[in-house]
Every structure is written in C-alpha cells, then in structure tokens.
Amino acid sequence: MDNLMNQKVLIIVPHQDDEINIAGSMIYELTKQDICVNVLYTTNGDYHPYEANTRLKECILSLDVIGVAEKNIYFMGYGDTWKGETHLYNTEGDEPLISMAGRCETYGLPKHPEYRFIKSGIHSKYTRNNYKRDMRDIILDIMPTVIICVDFDWHWDHRATSLIFEEIIGELLKERNDFKPFVMKKFAYAGAWEGPKDYYDRPFKPTILPFEKLDKRYELDVPSYKWDSRIRFKVPTEAKTPLIRNNIIYKAACKHKSQMVRFTINRICNDDIVFWLRRTDSLTYHAGINVSSGNAKYLNDFKLIDCSNVYTKRKNVDIFDNCIWIPDEKDERKTITFFFAEPKIVQSISLYENFDLICHIFDAEIDFYNGYKIKTGELINSGEETIILFPEQKNITTISVKIMKYVGKKPGFTEVEIFTNKQRPNLSFLKGDYQSDKTSSLTSNRIRKTMEINYFEILLLIARIKRKIKRVYKNG
Known part of the structure; x- marks a missing residue:
C-alpha cells in the first residue's frame, strides 16, 4: 500500500455537487499526488427535470478543476427521488419505478452515457436490483483500494446510496478474498453543508461536532459512531486560502452554477476533513x-x-x-x-x-x-x-x-x-499531519470576513432569485 501509483480511489455520491461536501479537498490532494480518483454519481440530480443535463455537464467541469479526468467519472443515471410513497431502496428487487422526472430507465449525456449503456449497450430499468447491480459492477470494474461513500444523511437519496453501498460491500467481502478496500464514510450535511460559517475564523477551525442530529441522545446520526473515533486528514493550503474566492474548492464549486454549493464553502472548508473508517478485514x-x-x-x-x-x-x-x-x-x-x-x-x-x-x-x-x-x-x-x-x-x-x-x-x-491484527489499517499514504494555520492578524481577518460575507450574501440572493424565476418559467 506504500506505492501511491498503485492506489485507486472511488468516491460514491448521489448528486452532482455532493462530491464537494464529501471529499472536495481530499480529491484535490490525491490528484496532486497522481493518485487515480474516480467519482460515481448514483442519480442524475433530476428532481427538476430541466436541470439533469446541466448538472451532469457541470460536475465534469467541476471535477476537472480538482484534477479528475472525465474518463474517471461514472454516471449510474438513476432518478433523483421517486413518484409514489416508496423509495427505490425500499422496493422489492424487480419492482419498476418512475422518477420525479417521469423517466423509467437510466440515461446520461449524449457524449457521456451512463455506465450500463457504455458497458452493455442497454439502459437499466429503474429497479432496486438494477441499481445494486450497476453500483456493484462499477466497484468491481475499478477494484478501488480506497472507497469514500456518503453516509446516512437526512436526504433519502443519500440514505439509499449509503445503505445499498454497505450491502454490496458486505456481500463482496464474503465472496472474495482479494478485495479488502479501505472504506471511509462521511456525512454530506452534518458537519459540512450544515456546519458553522467559520471559514474566516483564525486560526482555521477544525470540523466540529454537528449541531443538528437525528437523535439528540447520540453524538452522530449513525449511533455506532463516536466523534473521537473520526479519521482526520490534513487539508491542502489551496483549500484554505485567506479569501474564499481564491480557494480551489470554491472554484470547483462555482462550476455547479445551477446549484448553491458555492455558497456553502464557508461551512464546508475547514482545517481538516473527517471520515469514519469501516474496517474490511474482519x-x-x-x-x-x-x-x-x-x-x-x-x-x-x-x-x-x-x-x-x-x-x-x-x-x-x-x-x-x-x-x-x-x-x-x-x-x-x-x-x-x-x-x-x-x-x-x-x-x-x-x-x-x-x-x-x-x-x-x-x-x-x-x-x-x-x-x-x-x-x-x-x-x-x-x-x-x-x-x-x-x-x-x-x-x-x-x-x-x-x-x-x-x-x-x-x-x-x-x-x-x-x-487478526488489533492495529487499525495504516492510512499514512493518504494522511498528513494535522496542523492549525495561525497566519493573518485578527484585525485584517475581521475586515476580510465582513467584506467577503457581504459579497457572498448578495451573490446568494441573486442566485436564489434567478433560480426561482427559472423554475417558474420551466414549469409554465
């Protein structure tokens, strides 16, 4: 595992822009080291049907900013939310569903089709079995040494992606002796999208224990997790610049023009990025x-x-x-x-x-x-x-x-x-020493923070108005 060139990383997220929340700075740091990073999107983010093609194109541009080649981007092409009262995850294996976009089978872009069409020349019908098969086949095609997957957040698509992924991993670990990837899970909302606006605090603040929780009696939304057991990774300097507008993750987020992720960078980017390690060597x-x-x-x-x-x-x-x-x-x-x-x-x-x-x-x-x-x-x-x-x-x-x-x-x-080994897996090939950044004076930071927040709030207001007008227009 010491040879960086032999590492293959797979990021699994439901929507185009979730990769920013889950692993933006990690992706950038890995690609800088010439580690092959692949990104898999399980849905087309088409809750608003007119956004689908736009979102798929935007994620290609965004990932290019942080070093991921288009050939390493995989679209599963499933729907963002489903018509009816039952999510695809909770249906019977071959029960067909219709997405909120009115579609019944997978799709991608004309020049970048979804995985199943590239692999088999067909589109997958929207069923639980097909969703699981497609994700499993992508994992086996790549055979990643590290997998980072969204965890059980409040959004149903995040929950479905997380649970089906774990189901697949459990089965693969039983079936194969040659597959024991490092698996790390991360919440897209808790501690990230819903984190405090502390980007301009100095020194740079680490990720803090989330405020919003599924159940206040537990530290995290997955009861079995403990905050002190989190794995913390060093964030590259390009992801914690004095001004957000110069931040490499902000620049990547800005490519998602149809979404609001660029306005959450002041919450997402911290002095560290945290995950929960799931061992696969039991x-x-x-x-x-x-x-x-x-x-x-x-x-x-x-x-x-x-x-x-x-x-x-x-x-x-x-x-x-x-x-x-x-x-x-x-x-x-x-x-x-x-x-x-x-x-x-x-x-x-x-x-x-x-x-x-x-x-x-x-x-x-x-x-x-x-x-x-x-x-x-x-x-x-x-x-x-x-x-x-x-x-x-x-x-x-x-x-x-x-x-x-x-x-x-x-x-x-x-x-x-x-x-057999009581020691946890060695992640040294990914992890740098954690250090706080104590640069810049408090006074200059207060001025910079005020200027940047005002700039952000104005842009956010304009973006929300434009988005609302666009949706009204598209919906007639």
Missing part, C-alpha cells in the same frame, strides 16, 4: 455462524443500521430497523458461535451493541475453545464499538460470544468483528 466475513436464536445475518453484513422507509423525516433512532441480532427473550443461551474453515490468529474482537439505550449488556463471555475464555465486562451503551483486547490466540477454529448479564428485553448486536 474474519467474520468468511466464517460460518450459528446462533441460539434470532437472525444471524445481521452479525456480519457490514451494515450498522438499516431503514425500512428512507423517506422518514428526522425523528430518532426508531427509524432504524432490521439490522440487529436479537436473541429470543426466552432463549437462555443467547449465544453466537463463529466457525472458521482454517485455523486463525485472533488479537481483538469488536462488539457493536444494540443502540437502543433501554437495552444494555453488562457482561458477555468470549470462548476460544482452546481453554481460554474472557469476560467483556460492561459494553459501551449506545451501539458504539467496544474493542476487546487479549493475548494473541493461535490456531483458532471456533469462537463463541454469550450474553451473560443485561437489562431490557432486546439485548443484542448490530455487528461483531474479529481481527
């Missing part, structure tokens, strides 16, 4: 699983959450379902057993408890079936990762986890991960 993906009761598939599916209606508005974690192994209430054993075809070395186990705060595991027992057992003690109550460390165990073919003490009627796990 031994559980190639293990057999027996459970004393409950649904074992949730234990190694890569999904920490799921949602049976992604259209659900912000409420609380009750919107998450079908993602937790919960043994029967009358099950006295409450045990998971993992079997390995070949002996393994094991150094650590990560347990993600049911994030329902009413249910809590106070102790569990891990048995390695070699004479060594360990008690976990109280797990972290909220679904966050509880890491269990122990002396290296060799020649392990069976491991069981038994819930011993708990409160609530539904103790369980969203995921169990077993690792």
